[in-house]
Amino acid sequence: EKIVSVQTQTEIRAVTREDAASIGQIYCAAWKETYRGLLPQDYLDSLSSERWKKQYAVSPPTALALWEDGKLVGVVSYHQGRQEKLSDWGEVGSLYLLPCCWKKGYGSRLLREALSRLSQMGYKQVYLWVLQGNRRAIAFYEREGFSFSGDRLETYIGGQRVTELRYIRNGNPNTF
Numbered sequence: 001e002k003i004v005s006v007q008t009q010t011e012i013r014a015v016t017r018e019d020a021a022s023i024g025q026i027y028c029a030a031w032k033e034t035y036r037g038l039l040p041q042d043y044l045d046s047l048s049s050e051r052w053k054k055q056y057a058v059s060p061p062t063a064l065a066l067w068e069d070g071k072l073v074g075v076v077s078y079h080q081g082r083q084e085k086l087s088d089w090g091e092v093g094s095l096y097l098l099p100c101c102w103k104k105g106y107g108s109r110l111l112r113e114a115l116s117r118l119s120q121m122g123y124k125q126v127y128l129w130v131l132q133g134n135r136r137a138i139a140f141y142e143r144e145g146f147s148f149s150g151d152r153l154e155t156y157i158g159g160q161r162v163t164e165l166r167y168i169r170n171g172n173p174n175t176f
Contacts, residue, residue, distance in 0.1 A: 008068055010106070012113050015056065015063040015075060022072035023065070024053030030096035038133050043158025061093065064113055066106050073101045078114040081127065090115075090123030111144055115169070125170050129153065132163040141167050 015023065028049040035044060056063075066074035074097035081089040092114055097106055118126055128146070130137050151166035 009070075010109075011067045012064050012109065013067070015061075015065045017057055019065055019072055019075075020053045020055075020057035021049070023056045023063075023075050024049030024051070026072065026075055026096050026098055027052040027094075029098055033099040034096075034134065034136070035131065038131055039162070040158045040160050043160070062117075064110060064117070066097070066110050068101065068106075073098045074106050074110055076110040076114045078118050080121075080123075086127060088123075088125075090118030090121065090126040092118075092126060092128040095128075107140060108144065125168065127166050127168045129164040130167055131157075132165050138165075138167075145169050 028047050028051075031047055032044050061077045062079050063075055063077040065072050074095075076095040077093035079091055079093055081087050081091045082093075092111065095107060095111060095114075097110075115126060127149070128141065130141060132152075146167040146169045149166045149168045153164040153166070155162060155164060
């Protein structure tokens, strides 16, 4: 009897315009799974990867992609804080993986690399927003050292009023 061990090859690299179609598919698949029960189902059903494909094709944000065996399966964006009062903070704008790649440690790898890049950019504090009720993401970010700041943002997604929660991570950049 022969036992074959299959080693998965992964790599993280900067996103390029050529990645736009794959990134659009990741966002679309992740949103449909992640936000089921949190956002209107008709809105989720209407989502198309074109929404994100266009955004990344025109002006890709500072982002990293994770590749598994030559296929793009995850993406994280990071940048200077978008809110004026937090412009001296780094921000993780988004982190999404194809649902088939959840629970493989890829989210942690992408997040840690984004935090490292933010540290290299000089940020000592980092924040991100999580949709209230997204228990999986909240638990993930708490495991990664983030904590709820108490700040909330009311907005509309798919015609539904939702609340986003700000999670922060302070400290020595070496602890990122």
